[in-house]
Amino acid sequence: MIFKGMLDRQEIIPDSSRSARWQRHWILDSLYGITRVPRKPHDHLNIPKRTSRHAIILARGHIYSLDILAPDHSPLPAKQIEANLWSIVNHVTLHPAAIPIGSLTGLDRDRWTDAREHLLSLDSTVNRDSLSVIEDGLFALCLDDSTRPAGLQGHIRTASTNYDGHNRWFDKSFSFIVENNSRASVLGEHSPCDALIAAIITDFVLAEGVGPGLCDPTVKAASHDSENLGWKKLEWVTDQRISQFIQDSKSTVEAISKDSDCDLLIFDKYGTDYIKRSVRHSPDAYIQMAIQLAWFRQVGTVVSTYETGLTRLFKHGRTETIRTLSSKSYAWVKAMDSEEDCHLIYNLFIQAISAHNSYTKKASLGRAFDRHFLGLRLQHRPPEDGTLPELFTDPVFAESSEWQLSTSGISAGERFIGTGFGCFGRGYGINYLVAPSRITFGIETKHSDPRTSASQFSEHLSQALIDIRILCERATGKRPYSSPSPDSMRSEFSKL
Incomplete structure (x- = not known):
């Protein structure tokens, strides 16, 4: 109060x-x-x-x-x-x-x-x-x-x-x-x-x-x-x-x-400090690529992915859809477990990150399209408006909006020990909290879906984060990074 x-x-x-x-x-x-x-x-x-x-x-x-x-x-x-x-x-x-x-x-x-x-x-x-x-x-x-x-x-x-x-x-x-x-x-x-x-x-x-x-x-x-x-x-x-x-x-x-099949992944090998200081990438895009890789390794394909984008720049602004899956992210996840040179794979990773950042910016500025289509569909009033326009009944359009990966990040991450939300009947609901030295994921799926397992996805996600770090360090020639302890972080900050 x-x-x-x-x-x-x-x-x-x-x-x-x-x-x-x-x-x-x-x-x-x-x-x-x-x-x-x-x-x-x-x-x-x-x-x-x-x-x-x-x-x-x-x-x-x-x-x-x-x-x-x-x-x-x-x-x-x-x-x-x-x-x-x-x-x-x-x-x-x-x-x-x-x-x-x-x-x-x-x-x-x-x-x-x-x-x-x-x-x-x-x-x-x-x-x-x-x-x-x-x-x-x-x-x-x-x-x-x-x-x-x-x-x-x-x-x-x-x-x-x-x-x-x-x-x-x-x-x-x-x-x-x-x-x-x-x-x-x-x-x-x-x-x-x-x-x-x-x-x-x-x-x-x-x-x-x-x-x-x-x-x-x-x-x-x-x-x-x-x-x-x-x-x-x-x-x-x-x-x-x-x-x-x-x-x-x-x-x-x-x-x-x-x-409900839930799992909580507290990934403490590194956090946003490493991503921003050593790899110099957007933490959110980095995490989203890890989720893409985890899904690809578990299921063997890619799927339409929803991420919450904020439109709070506008009065009464709420959210817009950030479509994480792109041709760039698909090319990268296919290459990650190939025999390709690490520099080539890293360049594909950078392109996927850039594509995600670009879409995120467009969504925050109201330049994406999912909420627009949603508004048009909800405005339709049968029978006086007749049948739905062909676009909304197209199977490809329906498949592109079936979010088997529904994801959302919450900026606050230090004081919460867990998070999560229920997902669509097929796939995963993934909420994550970011902090300087750890990333916490709340993963939810359904026991009734034979393709999914929250604990298995958690393992794939943890390994994806480790493998992305290894990729970045090999491609850039930087020494392996270990997340600093709170005491060492305080000591480092005191020197600034």
């Missing part, structure tokens, strides 16, 4: 690119409190009232509203928030688990719309008021009464869903998830903003650390008898049909969770 206060006071300095143009942070204003609400034929985003000053707390199926801002919208004292959280926890322990209404958000959007409309028909006052409080909440805090697997792979696979989707409200723009052993993660809803935005806020929270009064052993829970607790339990009127909707959602989410 300190970050939100700084944002409201316009104290957050926008990012700037290497071209010195300001990149707009307007979307940060829209992150807090945004909720995706199901409707037919399409959902809408609920924008909360400016007076909203509460968060949503979920625990054992119960849902609470907790004030975190004072009436003047300044953050409440940490001790007061902590005392009220303890009071909520005590309330949960004194009552049996509640019907997990939040599980409904795990249904497909049409069925969730039906369930929501039925919920409102049962008691338009109680249920509507509870939904309104949730949808206006600044964010969600999910307190899980469980501990997931110790390994990060198991944690990443189950943290977002809690196995079957209970104790979640998937439609909130972002949710903090805390296990009963204090391990935490962040879950985002992609419609209102992109992952980088939630990462900016989370990185700020981690950088600020724990302030005075937080986790204070002397803090006691607020009295249950107090007339002004600062929190309120949300009530619901349900029936057997709602219970069936919830059961259906749990089954669906559990099946999705079980089918």
Whole structure:
């Protein structure tokens, strides 16, 4: 909430690119409190009232509203928030688990719309008021009464869903998830903003650390008898049909969770320092070429590849598609395991890097074409507009937009220990965090796809990064590079 206060006071300095143009942070204003609400034929985003000053707390199926801002919208004292959280926890322990209404958000959007409309028909006052409080909440805090697997792979696979989707409200723009052993993660809803935005806020929270009064052993829970607790339990009127909707959602989410094949690759042999200082290439293009090589070695062919490109130079700009696969990248991956001279292979690598950098620049300036085609297709309204133009029904066009490699980088990389997102039914979803001495990859695919394996792709990706380094050093004649330790880096920087 300190970050939100700084944002409201316009104290957050926008990012700037290497071209010195300001990149707009307007979307940060829209992150807090945004909720995706199901409707037919399409959902809408609920924008909360400016007076909203509460968060949503979920625990054992119960849902609470907790004030975190004072009436003047300044953050409440940490001790007061902590005392009220303890009071909520005590309330949960004194009552049996509640019907997990939040599980409904795990249904497909049409069925969730039906369930929501039925919920409102049962008691338009109680249920509507509870939904309104949730949808206006600044964010969600999910307190899980469980501990997931110790390994990060198991944690990443189950943290977002809690196995079957209970104790979640998937439609909130972002949710903090805390296990009963204090391990935490962040879950985002992609419609209102992109992952980088939630990462900016989370990185700020981690950088600020724990302030005075937080986790204070002397803090006691607020009295249950107090007339002004600062929190309120949300009530619901349900029936057997709602219970069936919830059961259906749990089954669906559990099946999705079980089918998810995740792996976390923490590549610590080098990071962006090596790529920028010794090889002198764009870290993002370098990493994208490693992903191309890993796929080629595992599958034996190339495939259309999506990378998120930012268009934040423009007001209301979000993203554009960077198409990583090119004739240059294809020529290079074919040559990498050939008997060709290393200098020739290195030149092909440089050409692939240059092609990627060029496309990235075009995308950031709004000069790519995928969002344009998407807009045209979405504007088409059958039957009044007739059949779709031939372009959109062409099999080649469809294949070129089937992203079996869906990738995205997040700039923040030092304070996060993991990352990831679910992928298209075939292929991989790859999210990566870059840091001076390491690169972290969250890799997700499906057990149901016999061609893919997250652990095998992780091995191919790690080897690709090693082989690219060897190629660069052999071709340029530079000595082998080992990533410096944090102590040696500090010593080096102190000499500057």
